Amino acid sequence: MLENFNALVDGLPPSLIYLLIAALVFAEAALFFGFVFPGETAIVVGGVLASQGTLSLPLLLVISVVAAVAGDSVGYEIGRKYGTRLLETRAMSKHRAKVATAQDLIRRRGAFAVFIGRFTALLRALMPALVGSSRLPYPKFLVFNVIGGVAWVCTFTLGGYFAGEAFDHAAKIAGRGLAIGLAVAAVVAIIVWSVRKHRREAVEEAEAESEAEGEAARALEQTSP
Template sequence: MPAAALDQQLGDLLGATGIVLFYLIVWGLVFAGTALFLGVFIPFVTGDSLLFGSGLVASASGDLNIVLLVVGTGVAAFLGDQVGFLLGRRYGRGYLERRGGRRTLVAIARTESFYRKFGWWAVVIARFMPWARVFVPVIAGVGRMNYVKFLTSNLLGAVAWGVGLTLTGYYAASIPGVKNAAYVIAAVFIAASIVFGYRTWRADRRAGSEAATTAEFPGQRHTRDR
């Protein structure tokens, strides 16, 4: 859905529901996008366009508090991924396989590959990718990612995506071209993830080679270690 169309709909929603309910609907959609897998079915209504559009509405309306909006959005994004992670950790891959048909299974396979490549950074940059945003937290839970590591990556992702995109929408009305800042943020995280992902791949490959050598020539390794 184009941002302009969603912006208009959000503006109409604000007029029909009032301030408090508007906040709750935006935060609820952000939370449900990952926690309840709503993003699988309506990714644009629970993703980037929603955040950017809500920021635009806040800028045009004198009734909405942008600080409250961005803080609530960041918290909702953070909690949504936390729920997804805990579901994956508690119920495992079987839980994912029951969530949908072939399209969902293909998305799960892509996400597993994405997570294996980028690890910690996958949770951060997945925020900017509709299909990965939904599944990466659960895959991290299935893969038993260290909880503290997930907590930190989830927090950074929630701030960069939830707070960053909402503020981008808010300032877009007064600063032409500011929408591109969202893509700059995403590009920075993706570039960092590629660098660290490559280093992880090299380390894993080196470890695999050493393990193969040890298995084939155990005596030589023992002699070297002495």
């Protein structure tokens, strides 16, 4: 697995790798890029590269936190400026159940929803804009945005860092062949878990939308003469 990471960044200067990671993390909420590419993937890979000495771990953490906070702040401003019109966009209409979940979380938790949403891929892309459209004061949003950004970046970056170190340690003890086999098995397990999770979320979203449509139909019947 680490050999693949090396091939991916072979010839790229560290400054460009930092820039790519920062761009992916920033775009997740600022440009709703999180709908197609979870930002934690970038920082996990960055953590693995830091364990190899390709990147500086402290610098990676700082850059990732700044990108995460800045991206969410842009998402907040988009929501504040466009308000309810944002919900009519194609990106939002495709995920009505998730939008409803995020809005309910904001109503129940207020600014703390920003921290909670940080650890769920789709909510992480939606939450800043929805909080902005709810007119939550920016200072309150910023506090939980920074706390959530620091916690999220440290969790996944350090996870990638220690995973990379564990791989190297296993390779020294058991040999690279066995270590690579274990790494491949771990990757397969993660992929299977991710696919199942995605399918489960799709089913839940479809059920929620079906239930909402049913309630709307029943309400229409009750109001009909």
